[in-house]
Amino acid sequence: MNIALDPLRLLLDRSQRDLPLVPRPFTEMARQLAVEPGGDWTESGVLALFRQARDNGSLSRLGPVFAPHGIGASTLAALAVPEADLPAVVEWINALPQVNHNYRRSHACNLWFVVTGRDEADVQATLAAIRAAWPELLLLDLPLVNAYYIDLGFGLDDNAHKPLCGVARAERRHRLTPREWALVALIQDGLPLVETPFAALARDWGGSEAEVIATLARWRDDGIVKRYGAVVRHRELGYRANVMCVFDIPPNQLDDLAAKLAAAPEVRLCYERPRRGEAWPYNLFCMVHGKDRDSVLAMVEGLVERLGLKEFRRDVLIGEQRYKQRGAWYAAPAVATPSPLVGEGRGEGCGKQSEHTISSCPTAVPLSLTLSHKGRGDYSGEARA
Numbered sequence: 001m002n003i004a005l006d007p008l009r010l011l012l013d014r015s016q017r018d019l020p021l022v023p024r025p026f027t028e029m030a031r032q033l034a035v036e037p038g039g040d041w042t043e044s045g046v047l048a049l050f051r052q053a054r055d056n057g058s059l060s061r062l063g064p065v066f067a068p069h070g071i072g073a074s075t076l077a078a079l080a081v082p083e084a085d086l087p088a089v090v091e092w093i094n095a096l097p098q099v100n101h102n103y104r105r106s107h108a109c110n111l112w113f114v115v116t117g118r119d120e121a122d123v124q125a126t127l128a129a130i131r132a133a134w135p136e137l138l139l140l141d142l143p144l145v146n147a148y149y150i151d152l153g154f155g156l157d158d159n160a161h162k163p164l165c166g167v168a169r170a171e172r173r174h175r176l177t178p179r180e181w182a183l184v185a186l187i188q189d190g191l192p193l194v195e196t197p198f199a200a201l202a203r204d205w206g207g208s209e210a211e212v213i214a215t216l217a218r219w220r221d222d223g224i225v226k227r228y229g230a231v232v233r234h235r236e237l238g239y240r241a242n243v244m245c246v247f248d249i250p251p252n253q254l255d256d257l258a259a260k261l262a263a264a265p266e267v268r269l270c271y272e273r274p275r276r277g278e279a280w281p282y283n284l285f286c287m288v289h290g291k292d293r294d295s296v297l298a299m300v301e302g303l304v305e306r307l308g309l310k311e312f313r314r315d316v317l318i319g320e321q322r323y324k325q326r327g328a329w330y331a332a333p334a335v336a337t338p339s340p341l342v343g344e345g346r347g348e349g350c351g352k353q354s355e356h357t358i359s360s361c362p363t364a365v366p367l368s369l370t371l372s373h374k375g376r377g378d379y380s381g382e383a384r385a
Helices: 007-014 025-033 043-056 083-094 120-133 178-187 197-205 209-222 251-263 293-306
Strands: 059-066 073-079 099-105 111-117 139-142 146-149 225-232 241-247 267-272 284-290 314-325 369-373 379-383
Touching: 007 025, 007 043, 007 225, 025 043, 043 059, 043 225, 073 120, 083 099, 083 111, 083 314, 111 120, 120 139, 146 251, 178 197, 178 209, 197 209, 209 225, 241 293, 251 267, 251 284, 284 293, 293 314
Parallel strands: none
Antiparallel strands: 059 225, 073 111, 073 139, 099 111, 099 314, 146 267, 241 284, 241 314, 267 284, 369 379
């Protein structure tokens, strides 16, 4: 589809970075788009398109993308789940507020999800809860080691342009004040789609509009936030196929080959994660998206041939089903009284690990996590501030 003829796709393509941090951002966006034909490029017209995208699912949120490991912690995890157990495990994992993405992929480790938290202890507490609930399942814990290309948006012009890669991840861990964490909790799911979104945030936060804008600008300038803008759902926009291609690359060749992969127009994400022995021998990951499976697999084969990657051990994990996709929660959306992890017949916290667990186990579950379960698929959980 020619996005120049489709105002909604044009807006979603152009608004993925550099969201104006001004009192009426949609007025400024309309001004910037006024030269484009076919759209109602007014404040009300831009807002109407964003609301349409939100309602049809193509817009996940309009707001910040926090730099990896800038204020919180996260890991990519995978479980090897027997087919008969998959519905119950998916339901249980999806119910975790610490999980923001959950996909089925074509591999023995078939359930892939992202776990986030305020810090590494939070992440490990969530993994410990998963181990306790499903001790017989192989669990991979694959935290980010190096980000070569990540969180720069999703161009909607079939790879005709690719955003340039700045700093791929936060240069250091930032300590936020409790007041700043309260703003994170308000904005992590996106801006309210109203004429003056920063004033609306300020009312809920207990500050002024100018203070909200200044804080968000400082987060951007300090590298806490990678970009402010639209975060889209690619499947709803016609990109219904994706693969995660993984390689086993020797350390002395990793940076060079990763840079080449990251620069390829087909590659949407590229990063290094740790190997986990023969259960997971790969350390370089990239994501490729397209409109159908055959075209995506052809792109991957083209990449392998063009970049000289045939000699390296590799695997291609096809995305088979999306179970969950939303922004990461680094701060709890609500505060409640903490309670301990309780297990009835599914393990008690860490204890003795299954021989199939590949990760470390914390000695205690922090109060940031509350879980209770009475067997498979019976879950209640709530994040804590």
